Amino acid sequence: xxxxxxxxxxxxxxxxxxxxxxxxxxxxxxxxxxxxxxxxxxxxxxxxxxxxxxxxxxxxxxxxxxxxxxxxxxxxxxxxxxxxxxxxxxxxxxxxxxxxxxxxxxxxxxxxxxxxxxxxxxxxxxxxx
Amino acid sequence: xxxxxxxxxxxxxxxxxxxxxxxxxxxxxxxxxxxxxxxxxxxxxxxxxxxxxxxxxxxxxxxxxxxxxxxxxxxxxxxxxxxxxxxxxxxxxxxxxxxxxxxxxxxxxxxxxxxxxxxxxxxxxxxxxxxxxxxxxxxxxxxxxxxxxxxxxxxxxxxxxxxxxxxxxxxxxxxxxxxxxxxxxxxxxxxxxxxxxxxxxxxxxxxxxxxxxxxxxxxxxxxxxxxxxxxxxxxxxxxxxxxxxxxxxxxxxxxxxxxxxxxxxxxxxxxxxxxxxxxxxxxxxxxxxxxxxxxxxxxxxxxxxxxxxxxxxxxxxxxxxxxxxxxxxxxxxxxxxxxxxxxxxxxxxxxxxxxxxxxxxxxxxxxxxxxxxxxxxxxxxxxxxxxxxxxxxxxxxxxxxxxxxxxxxxxxxxxxxxxxxxxxxxxxxxxxxxxxxxxxxxxxxxxxxxxxxxxxxxxxxxxxxxxxxxxxxxxxxxxxxxxxxxxxxxxxxxxxxxxxxxxxxxxxxxxxxxxxxxxxxxxxxxxxxxxxxxxxxxxxx
Numbered sequence: 089x090x091x092x093x094x095x096x097x098x099x100x101x102x103x104x105x106x107x108x109x110x111x112x113x114x115x116x117x118x119x120x121x122x123x124x125x126x127x128x129x130x131x132x133x134x135x136x137x138x139x140x141x142x143x144x145x146x147x148x149x150x151x152x153x154x155x156x157x158x159x160x161x162x163x164x165x166x167x168x169x170x171x172x173x174x175x176x177x178x179x180x181x182x183x184x185x186x187x188x189x190x191x192x193x194x195x196x197x198x199x200x201x202x203x204x205x206x207x208x209x210x211x212x213x214x215x216x217x
Numbered sequence: 218x219x220x221x222x223x224x225x226x227x228x229x230x231x232x233x234x235x236x237x238x239x240x241x242x243x244x245x246x247x248x249x250x251x252x253x254x255x256x257x258x259x260x261x262x263x264x265x266x267x268x269x270x271x272x273x274x275x276x277x278x279x280x281x282x283x284x285x286x287x288x289x290x291x292x293x294x295x296x297x298x299x300x301x302x303x304x305x306x307x308x309x310x311x312x313x314x315x316x317x318x319x320x321x322x323x324x325x326x327x328x329x330x331x332x333x334x335x336x337x338x339x340x341x342x343x344x345x346x347x348x349x350x351x352x353x354x355x356x357x358x359x360x361x362x363x364x365x366x367x368x369x370x371x372x373x374x375x376x377x378x379x380x381x382x383x384x385x386x387x388x389x390x391x392x393x394x395x396x397x398x399x400x401x402x403x404x405x406x407x408x409x410x411x412x413x414x415x416x417x418x419x420x421x422x423x424x425x426x427x428x429x430x431x432x433x434x435x436x437x438x439x440x441x442x443x444x445x446x447x448x449x450x451x452x453x454x455x456x457x458x459x460x461x462x463x464x465x466x467x468x469x470x471x472x473x474x475x476x477x478x479x480x481x482x483x484x485x486x487x488x489x490x491x492x493x494x495x496x497x498x499x500x501x502x503x504x505x506x507x508x509x510x511x512x513x514x515x516x517x518x519x520x521x522x523x524x525x526x527x528x529x530x531x532x533x534x535x536x537x538x539x540x541x542x543x544x545x546x547x548x549x550x551x552x553x554x555x556x557x558x559x560x561x562x563x564x565x566x567x568x569x570x571x572x573x574x575x576x577x578x579x580x581x582x583x584x585x586x587x588x589x590x591x592x593x594x595x596x597x598x599x600x601x602x603x604x605x606x607x608x609x610x611x612x613x614x615x616x617x618x619x620x621x622x623x624x625x626x627x628x629x630x631x632x633x634x635x636x637x638x639x640x641x642x643x644x645x646x647x648x649x650x651x652x653x654x655x656x657x658x659x660x661x662x663x664x665x666x667x668x669x670x671x672x673x674x675x676x677x678x679x680x681x682x683x684x685x686x687x688x689x690x691x692x693x694x695x696x697x698x699x700x701x702x703x704x705x706x707x708x709x710x711x712x713x714x715x716x717x718x719x720x721x722x723x724x725x726x727x728x729x730x731x732x733x734x735x736x737x738x739x740x741x742x743x744x745x746x747x748x749x750x751x752x753x754x755x756x757x758x
Binding site: 102103105106108109112113116117148150177198199200201202203204207210211214215 | 224225226228229232236268271272274275276278279280286290349373382385386389390
């Protein structure tokens with residue numbers, strides 16, 4: 089079950105430069121409430137205090153990458169159905185299929201457009217609504 | 218919404234500036250890391266360097282340095298193979314050193330080139346903010362082929378394989394174009410397309426249709442649904458790009474309006490109205506600033522107060538019309554004047570239209586938009602070369618004159634590039650003129666999309682092109698053109714019988730070294746022949 093409006097996003101990206109741009113894209117342009125994590129482990133640790141409507145995860149992060157986080161999330165009853173979107177610079181057909189099998193809602197290609205990122209997330213979000 | 222976006226834009230600009238300022242530090246850190254690694258090869262440092270390249274790959278691209286991002290990606294891939302090697306060979310180490318050196322050069326170039334930051338920024342804005350295409354097509358494999366080719370020309374494509382997700386997407390934002398396979402039309406989509414024609418937000422969104430055949434009933438339907446172009450599978454990609462470019466160029470985001478009014482408040486008011494309609498404005502309150510504003514801002518239309526102290530609007534219009542470059546630019550007068558006779562006199566002197574100062578804002582916007590659109594069409598017939606869509610010989614000459622004037626006045630530099638396709642006659646002889654034309658068109662498209670928005674490109678003769686690079690040093694110019702040369706040489710032309718690749722040679726000359734147009738052209742031409750005589754497929758300067 090998802091609520092009608094997308095408000096809270098948990099966003100994981102290890103590269104500070106990209107994080108900063110995304111922060112503006114999500115908070116200033118998009119008006120979302122956003123918690124940022126530097127890697128997959130932080131994401132899982134954050135879940136005790138924060139219940140996001142959607143996860144936005146960089147695919148390639150040190151220690152625990154996007155797909156691994158997704159697998160972990162699906163084991164937690166509270167987040168079993170929370171939509172997950174991946175961000176990646178490399179989109180190859182094989183990987184894409186693999187991610188889709190994991191149950192990812194959408195894949196956003198890097199570089200993303202900071203002025204349009206929020207709209208893209210909303211568009212994906214409306215697919216589950 | 219408007220305001221928060223402006224604020225976000227400002228924040229983004231600051232971020233980009235910081236990133237630009239920190240790039241050289243990043244590269245210095247990488248150099249230290251590489252040094253350490255070469256002295257004492259160890260797994261930790263390889264992992265670290267690999268990560269740094271991955272980061273640079275992602276961040277450079279998003280901050281508007283795609284060439285750095287791409288190169289970092291190459292290094293990233295190479296390092297990935299080294300991750301599992303305990304003791305790499307000398308060759309591998311040397312190759313890594315070469316890669317890192319080239320990367321460093323690229324970065325230093327971007328940092329030292331004063332204009333690079335703004336240019337990269339400009340390109341980024343231009344390419345990613347507006348150049349988005351929504352593509353609805355059932356045949357995934359074919360769609361992919363189209364997407365790959367369209368993205369080469371700087372468009373971002375969002376692909377949909379069914380009409381319901383497509384409908385949802387077009388409710389979210391307003392891309393530059395919708396490309397729709399007519400096989401996927403259904404009642405809901407059709408009614409949505411009817412609505413779009415009425416919706417002001419979609420004013421700048423072009424609708425194109427694709428069909429498997431060109432039967433009249435289909436064509437009629439496409440027109441009824443607001444289609445501005447109709448393509449039959451398998452159409453030529455360059456036709457699609459040409460249509461996309463035209464629709465992108467006539468976007469109101471590209472409406473640059475120069476407002477001339479001695480009263481700042483009045484000018485501000487009109488500027489606010491036009492800015493809200495996504496147009497770009499510049500204000501001058503002193504008629505004497507007109508020359509500089511025309512040259513720098515390159516307006517598509519001038520909105521002018523009829524009565525100003527010192528120089529009336531009509532006199533100013535006359536001055537503007539005397540310069541051949543601006544002979545046809547639309548001039549609109551704002552006046553409280555009701556007298557038809559005065560209006561007609563003004564029209565005779567070169568005014569195109571009158572708008573009452575008391576006009577409703579939406580009327581003003583519409584009148585201006587119509588004028589600008591008509592001007593675009595007319596002008597493109599006058600100054601463009603039919604085959605390539607580039608500026609024609611006489612217009613590029615005119616442009617060089619005025620750009621050189623501007624450079625002299627503002628004490629900036631400028632480069633002129635002559636480009637000539639290598640062995641073009643052979644291509645024509647071997648594959649026919651149609652294929653030759655396709656090569657010319659492809660190079661033209663590549664130049665238009667890969668060069669910076671401030672650069673001016675013209676077809677000088679048969680297979681000869683002239684590029685003006687304002688505010689560019691010889692060294693930066695050579696870098697830019699060499700990159701273009703490499704990209705072009707990679708382009709594969711596929712025919713049913715064969716496929717081939719081809720190259721060009723280039724020569725560059727710069728101001729202030731040469732300070733008249735004819736000297737500049739001669740010198741660039743001489744350098745071009747030097748390239749030809751020393752083996753072709755190269756850039757001399």
